[in-house]
Amino acid sequence: MNAAIAGVGESALGSVPGMGPLQLQRAAAEAALADAGLTLGDVDGLLTTPIRVAPWAMPVGMVAQELGLRPGYLATLDVAGASGTAMVHHAAMAVATGQAQTVLCVAGQNQLSHASRGAAVQQMADAGWAHPQFEAPYGPLVPTLYALLAQRHMHEYGTTAEQLAEVAVAIRGHAALNPLAQKRGPIGVADVLASRMITSPLHVLDCALVSDGAAAYVVTTRERARDLKKPPVRLLGQGYGFTHAYIGEHDQITTTGAVQSGREAFRSAGVGPQEIDVAELYDCFTITVIVELEDLGFCAKGEGGRFVEGGRIGPRGALPVTTHGGLLSAVHPGLAGGMFHVIEAVRQLRAEAGERQVAGAELALAHGNGGIIGIHCTLVLGKG
Amino acid sequence: MSRPAPLPDLVTAPYWQHVNEGVFALPRCEACGRHHFYPRGNCPHCGSPRIVWAPASGRGEVYSFSVVYRAPGPAFKDEVPYVVAIVKTQEGPHLFARIRGVSPDEVHVGMQVQVLIEKRAEGAALPVFVPRAA
Numbered sequence: 364m365n366a367a368i369a370g371v372g373e374s375a376l377g378s379v380p381g382m383g384p385l386q387l388q389r390a391a392a393e394a395a396l397a398d399a400g401l402t403l404g405d406v407d408g409l410l411t412t413p414i415r416v417a418p419w420a421m422p423v424g425m426v427a428q429e430l431g432l433r434p435g436y437l438a439t440l441d442v443a444g445a446s447g448t449a450m451v452h453h454a455a456m457a458v459a460t461g462q463a464q465t466v467l468c469v470a471g472q473n474q475l476s477h478a479s480r481g482a483a484v485q486q487m488a489d490a491g492w493a494h495p496q497f498e499a500p501y502g503p504l505v506p507t508l509y510a511l512l513a514q515r516h517m518h519e520y521g522t523t524a525e526q527l528a529e530v531a532v533a534i535r536g537h538a539a540l541n542p543l544a545q546k547r548g549p550i551g552v553a554d555v556l557a558s559r560m561i562t563s564p565l566h567v568l569d570c571a572l573v574s575d576g577a578a579a580y581v582v583t584t585r586e587r588a589r590d591l592k593k594p595p596v597r598l599l600g601q602g603y604g605f606t607h608a609y610i611g612e613h614d615q616i617t618t619t620g621a622v623q624s625g626r627e628a629f630r631s632a633g634v635g636p637q638e639i640d641v642a643e644l645y646d647c648f649t650i651t652v653i654v655e656l657e658d659l660g661f662c663a664k665g666e667g668g669r670f671v672e673g674g675r676i677g678p679r680g681a682l683p684v685t686t687h688g689g690l691l692s693a694v695h696p697g698l699a700g701g702m703f704h705v706i707e708a709v710r711q712l713r714a715e716a717g718e719r720q721v722a723g724a725e726l727a728l729a730h731g732n733g734g735i736i737g738i739h740c741t742l743v744l745g746k747g
Numbered sequence: 748m749s750r751p752a753p754l755p756d757l758v759t760a761p762y763w764q765h766v767n768e769g770v771f772a773l774p775r776c777e778a779c780g781r782h783h784f785y786p787r788g789n790c791p792h793c794g795s796p797r798i799v800w801a802p803a804s805g806r807g808e809v810y811s812f813s814v815v816y817r818a819p820g821p822a823f824k825d826e827v828p829y830v831v832a833i834v835k836t837q838e839g840p841h842l843f844a845r846i847r848g849v850s851p852d853e854v855h856v857g858m859q860v861q862v863l864i865e866k867r868a869e870g871a872a873l874p875v876f877v878p879r880a881a
Contacts, residue, residue: 488819496753496763497785498843500873502815502823503831510813511833518811518856562831563814611833611843612785616811 366455367588367595368744369581370399371706374471376576376694377545384414384472385429387577387696392430392469395579400592401465406581408436408463410454412446412470412698415486416477426469436463443733444645445603445740446470447578447701451729452601452742454582464583470699471577483573492735494609506570506648507562508610508735513650514564516617519665522653524564526668528555530649531568531691533677538688540678540719545574546692555649569649571690571700578702580709585747596709599726600632600743610735621658621730624739628728629660632743636660639743640724641711642682643704645732646689652676655730656684659741683721686711701731708744752871759786761800766872771862773803773838784840805862806879807836814851830854834876848877 372394374387382390388411396402411426419425423439426432436457442449447470454466474483484504493499493508516522532552538544550568558568588595604620604627607613629635636659644655653667661682662670670676676684687693687707690700708727710716729742755763765772775782778795782803789796812832818824830846832854846854847863860876867873 484817485820494785494843496755496759500753500871501831501843501845502819502826502829503813503843504815504817504819507813507815507831511811511831514813514856515811515833559816560814561817563816565813609785609843611841614841616833 364455364459364598365584366458366582367585367597368451368709369583369588369591369595370395370401370593371580371709372398373543373579373703373706374577376543377574378475379473379575380476382473382575384416385425387471387473387575388426388469388579389429391471391577391579392467395467395469395581398593399581401581403430403432405465406432406467407434408454408457408466409434410438410440410450410466410468413439413441414472415490415697416472416474434463436466442738442740444647444698444701445731445733445738446698447703448705448729448731448742449603449740450702451580451582451598451705452740455598458582458584464587466582467579468582468702469577469579470702471696472699473575474696475573475575480573494611498609498611504562506565509648509650510562510565511610512616512654512736513648516650516654517564519617520668522668524556525552526653526671527564527569527649528552529671530646530652530676531555533671533674533680534646534685534689535692536677537683537686537719538692540717541688541693544688544693545572565648571647571695572692574694574696576694576696576699578699578706580702580705594713595747596712597745597747598742599634599745600628600630602627602631602741604739605737607737608734613737617654618664619654619658619736620739621655621732621741624741625659628741628743634726634743639726639728641686641708641721641727642684643686643708643727643729644684645701645704645730646685646691647732649691651732651736652684654736655732659728659730678719686716686719686721704729704731705742712744712746758788762786765800766864766874769864769872770802771805771864771874772800773836773840774798774800782838782840784842804837807834807842807860807876809846809854809856809858809860810835810841811856812846812854832876834860845875846877847875
């Protein structure tokens with residue numbers, strides 16, 4: 364497809380009191396455009412996602428109004444947590460068909476600061492991820508819905524709490540090398556296991572952060588991208604996968620739509636998992652990463668727990684995973700969280716990742732997961 | 748604060764009517780003969796709208812579970828720790844539920860369970876599962 368990512372950027376991240384969703388998104392948009400050497404005046408396409416902190420009936424209208432845009436192509440995209448990767452593909456389609464030349468994708472919110480942490484947890488529990496009649500009355504947290512996956516994975520494949528903890532440790536290791544990450548203090552497996560049990564078998568360090576922040580990237584034609592400030596990053600392949608709306612009605616919860624999304628992403632890119640240099644996997648919980656590694660084909664089904672042992676996915680590991688620190692340690696402001704995986708893939712391919720740079724990274728994978736592991740979008744990205 | 752009570756809709760009302768009468772029933776498709784859950788207007792297996800409700804065995808086994816230590820809100824605060832589970836029913840469909848009548852430490856995948864319809868203080872009845880002797 365004739366489309367490339369030409370600019371990436373973010374707002375201040377972590378705890379950013381005093382900035383609302385539109386201020387955060389403006390900051391991210393301006394940073395991404397500046398990265399590309401563009402201005403808001405160059406934007407003729409706009410994509411965003413819904414937010415939770417304010418009752419926006421028309422998110423893309425709110426963002427267009429804030430930025431003073433009258434785009435010839437615009438949409439609010441919502442494939443839940445997979446939106447962060449899927450927006451790249453939707454923007455690329457708009458560019459490749461000529462509907463727009465420069466599409467700005469931007470999302471984010473003050474998920475942490477708009478309310479107390481307890482209120483934020485309850486808001487997420489009430490957000491409809493659990494079926495309102497058949498699941499929510501039993502009192503699951505959102506993490507409980509993933510804990511059910513973790514427990515079943517342990518039963519079927521012998522995955523251990525230590526192996527789940529290895530994921531948190533590896534991703535914190537990457538975050539320690541990212542100056543923008545919210546949590547940078549090193550942790551070990553014992554720290555994860557000693558952290559508060561939230562919903563067994565998931566400890567608090569097995570779970571994503573809650574953050575303020577916004578992310579943005581700019582997609583344009585490959586020709587135009589080549590004339591801009593930074594080396595372009597090309598979308599080589601993409602795939603989607605869907606299995607279920609609610610975890611309670613999925614018969615085989617340990618196998619996900621990442622099988623379908625990964626197969627199609629690799630097929631359309633003409634490469635395989637063994638050729639990927641860095642994998643920016645969606646990491647809402649530690650178990651999510653283990654299941655994605657399996658379903659995307661980085662290891663055999665059931666081998667994910669053993670695969671992550673010994674720092675294999677951490678800094679200088681054989682397959683560095685989620686090298687910015689992800690949702691577990693870097694930033695998680697709701698649906699925009701998955702955009703940071705794309706931004707990190709771009710920075711790795713441009714060799715801009717500083718201390719956490721994966722040497723010689725030529726091919727990156729970015730994966731988004733939405734709902735309760737029900738909807739997936741995988742991208743394969745490369746230089747040029 | 749009261750617990751989130753199920754608000755039945757057109758498709759799910761028969762489930763809750765049965766539950767409120769103390770009966771655990773599952774939807775079954777008359778066309779293909781298979782059970783399904785959650786309730787649908789059309790059979791998720793064959794698409795037929797010929798859905799009938801019939802009392803189910805109420806038997807099943809724990810497919811997965813989690814012990815919740817941190818309540819999602821004040822409504823559940825007094826109950827922690829409690830066991831949320833997915834139960835695979837004898838009829839086939841999975842059911843999201845609570846496991847009661849056993850220490851959380853003793854719950855395990857594969858545990859044989861039997862439905863129990865709990866009458867709640869707020870009036871609404873809710874099916875839960877308790878251990879069943881093998």
